[in-house]
Ligand SMILES: Nc1ncnc2c1ncn2[C@@H]1O[C@H](COP(=O)(O)OP(=O)(O)OP(=O)(O)O)[C@@H](O)[C@H]1O
């Protein structure tokens with residue numbers, strides 16, 4: 146593939162309150178993502194992850210530096226043209242009262258095939274098929290008759306259906322178990338091999354296979370590199386990784402296996418699954434262990450803290 150910059154941040158500094166009013170929300174952010182690459186963004190609550198997306202889509206303008214999309218300053222694009230480049234699932238996106246099909250099409254003219262395709266690659270077909278009226282089923286207000294994971298998959302289907310140049314998922318996998326999350330990422334890649342992906346996540350497992358991972362703290366990049374590079378060079382990333390995956394050794398083992406596309410420990414299990422995704426053997430052993438850990442307390446601790454307004458210890462600073 147030819148190397149062509151899809152996203153560039155050139156020494157970007159930004160403050161919601163304007164320059165000179167306290168600490169900026171992003172400071173001197175500088176990186177480039179090529180077309181078709183995946184960028185993972187990870188960091189504590191309030192570290193600036195969503196703010197990066199806001200500047201990328203030009204919901205706000207940088208105070209200093211430039212943001213470029215396909216080599217062109219975002220400020221030079223007609224609004225509609227820039228908007229068209231993105232498929233987005235925002236953190237607080239919701240479904241509306243209407244059918245599943247209406248929720249995915251969102252006013253666009255999708256053919257039945259396009260709709261099915263988007264549902265399939267968002268890993269939503271399975272549960273939609275099980276519903277009595279399938280995609281014609283009506284959702285309650287805000288999709289209250291769906292689970293959190295089902296809602297997220299429909300929102301992702303909505304974003305996929307546009308086949309965007311740049312697909313942005315802001316914390317869109319938090320309600321998915323590790324395996325579904327991994328399958329979903331694989332599905333997205335299969336459906337949109339040339340799309341540039343930006344994945345904001347709380348979980349290392351969601352970004353570990355990204356081409357570049359940006360680690361944010363207080364609006365500053367405290368790490369930038371691949372999972373392996375960051376494990377070596379970024380203490381905060383290593384700590385996040387260790388707290389979520391157990392020992393680093395286990396983590397590295399799982400990555401090796403993910404890269405090799407094979408996990409001997411889970412072959413039998415995968416075969417038992419015998420679905421169209423069985424080809425994927427992405428670190429199931431590690432996933433399930435991590436998933437259990439998460440269910441056992443990690444997540445609840447986070448939620449508990451969040452609800453009390455206390456900051457979540459994503460980095461587990463030591
Ligand atoms: N619209 C806004 N106006 C003013 N300040 C904002 C606004 N949005 C975010 N901020 C502030 O900017 C900082 C970064 O917020 P941001 O939403 O980018 O964090 P985040 O990393 O996405 O956090 P989370 O993990 O909770 O989604 C925070 O201190 C936040 O309070």
Ligand SMILES: [Mg+2]
Nearest residue numbers: 194195196236
């Ligand atoms: Mg956010």
